[in-house]
Amino acid sequence: MKYRIIVLVAFLLSLTLIICNTNNIVRWFNPENNKAKTTSFSESSSTKENTTETAIAYWQPKPVNLITNRTLKEQVNYGKELIAHTAKYLGPNGTVLQITNGQNCQNCHLQAGTLVFANNYGSVASSYPKFRARSGRLENIYKRVNDCLERSLNGKALDTTSKEMQAIVAYINHIGSNVPKGQHAAGSGLKDMAYLKRAADPIKGKAVYVTKCQSCHQANGEGVLQPDKVEYSFPPLWGKHSFNDGAGLYRISNFAKYIKYNMPLGVTHENPQLSDEEAWDVSAYVITQSRPHLEVPNDWPDIAKKPIDYPFGPYADAFSQKQHKYGPFNPIVSSTKK
Numbered sequence: 400m401k402y403r404i405i406v407l408v409a410f411l412l413s414l415t416l417i418i419c420n421t422n423n424i425v426r427w428f429n430p431e432n433n434k435a436k437t438t439s440f441s442e443s444s445s446t447k448e449n450t451t452e453t454a455i456a457y458w459q460p461k462p463v464n465l466i467t468n469r470t471l472k473e474q475v476n477y478g479k480e481l482i483a484h485t486a487k488y489l490g491p492n493g494t495v496l497q498i499t500n501g502q503n504c505q506n507c508h509l510q511a512g513t514l515v516f517a518n519n520y521g522s523v524a525s526s527y528p529k530f531r532a533r534s535g536r537l538e539n540i541y542k543r544v545n546d547c548l549e550r551s552l553n554g555k556a557l558d559t560t561s562k563e564m565q566a567i568v569a570y571i572n573h574i575g576s577n578v579p580k581g582q583h584a585a586g587s588g589l590k591d592m593a594y595l596k597r598a599a600d601p602i603k604g605k606a607v608y609v610t611k612c613q614s615c616h617q618a619n620g621e622g623v624l625q626p627d628k629v630e631y632s633f634p635p636l637w638g639k640h641s642f643n644d645g646a647g648l649y650r651i652s653n654f655a656k657y658i659k660y661n662m663p664l665g666v667t668h669e670n671p672q673l674s675d676e677e678a679w680d681v682s683a684y685v686i687t688q689s690r691p692h693l694e695v696p697n698d699w700p701d702i703a704k705k706p707i708d709y710p711f712g713p714y715a716d717a718f719s720q721k722q723h724k725y726g727p728f729n730p731i732v733s734s735t736k737k
């Protein structure tokens with residue numbers, strides 16, 4: 400009973416937050432604003448985005464209802480559905496295959512991968528295939544989607560020719576088709592944030608978690624399943640049903656950037672609620688908890704290309720694994736610049 404009340408209160412809280420932000424959502428869904436705003440990859444820099452914040456018109460997805468071909472429209476809609484409700488089709492109780500941990504792609508790519516700075520897919524169609532240092536090779540969108548299936552959803556890859564993979568890729572390609580090839584869509588992916596001068600602190604982070612996250616994601620971090628046990632109302636942040644340690648979100652900078660501008664659910668990048676310190680510390684707390692492990696012996700074939708917050712050695716520098724996991728990062732940045 401107590402448990403149900405907590406879930407209800409959390410739900411109402413999230414609704415209020417969402418309603419408070421309706422203006423943003425409406426503006427952003429408006430198909431008239433459908434012209435993508437882009438910069439070339441070389442020019443785009445986060446500092447520029449930060450300083451001219453109010454002047455920037457962010458990328459908006461190309462609306463699905465503009466598709467005239469009926470077969471294509473059905474396929475794209477199915478792709479969107481798979482991203483929004485992945486577990487219904489591919490989760491432990493999925494109707495098509497049972498190959499994932501029960502999370503939805505949308506848990507980390509908000510609003511089916513279309514929301515500004517909520518890890519959206521704005522620049523995917525325009526930039527893939529691209530070289531990725533993690534694998535050390537040219538990757539197409541299929542490979543990138545399967546990466547998230549195997550890591551973020553701690554699951555198995557989809558056959559490239561399957562109806563589901565074809566639909567997911569058709570959707571991602573469609574919504575990003577208003578971005579010219581080679582260009583970066585403004586507001587796509589995650590928003591940059593500054594490093595702390597100190598290491599991120601899991602103990603301080605626990606206090607943040609208790610007051611700002613636990614009502615939804617639960618004290619044990621395992622989230623809340625809906626009563627039919629198919630999809631989560633609140634996804635797990637750690638534990639055996641969460642993303643594994645090979646996932647992008649396991650890197651503290653990705654985690655911090657995602658939550659700073661998107662959590663508690665309902666905040667936007669324009670009105671974040673967490674301070675930078677809170678964001679880094681709570682990220683440190685979450686990545687300190689246990690989660691599934693993935694063996695990735697082929698990742699980062701060139702160790703000099705590892706991101707500075709990649710939490711597993713060996714490294715091309717002399718900094719410890721702990722410092723690479725929690726910071727402080729500025730000394731590592733300046734040493735690699737030399």
Ligand code: HEC
Nearest residue numbers: 502503504507522523543544547548551552642647648653
């Ligand atoms: C637990 C969180 C999480 C889930 C769930 C998740 N992803 Fe991701 N995804 C990420 C993160 C974080 C990145 C960026 C990682 C990086 O840059 O290192 C990413 C990147 C991507 C990219 C590349 C984006 C770009 O701009 O290069 C694609 C495509 C993608 N995900 C698709 C999917 C699909 C499809 C699903 C569901 C099958 C999914 N993801 C589920 C966290 C997640």
Ligand code: HEC
Nearest residue numbers: 413505506507611612615632633634635636658662663664
């Ligand atoms: C009001 C409820 C609520 C609160 C409070 C909340 N979240 Fe979330 N969070 C959600 C929901 C719901 C999702 C999934 C969103 C979706 O699928 O559209 C989510 C998704 C996430 C994700 C990506 C999915 C995953 O499983 O990894 C992370 C990370 C996350 N939250 C971290 C946090 C952190 C850290 C805090 C505290 C600073 C927090 N959340 C506070 C409701 C909440």
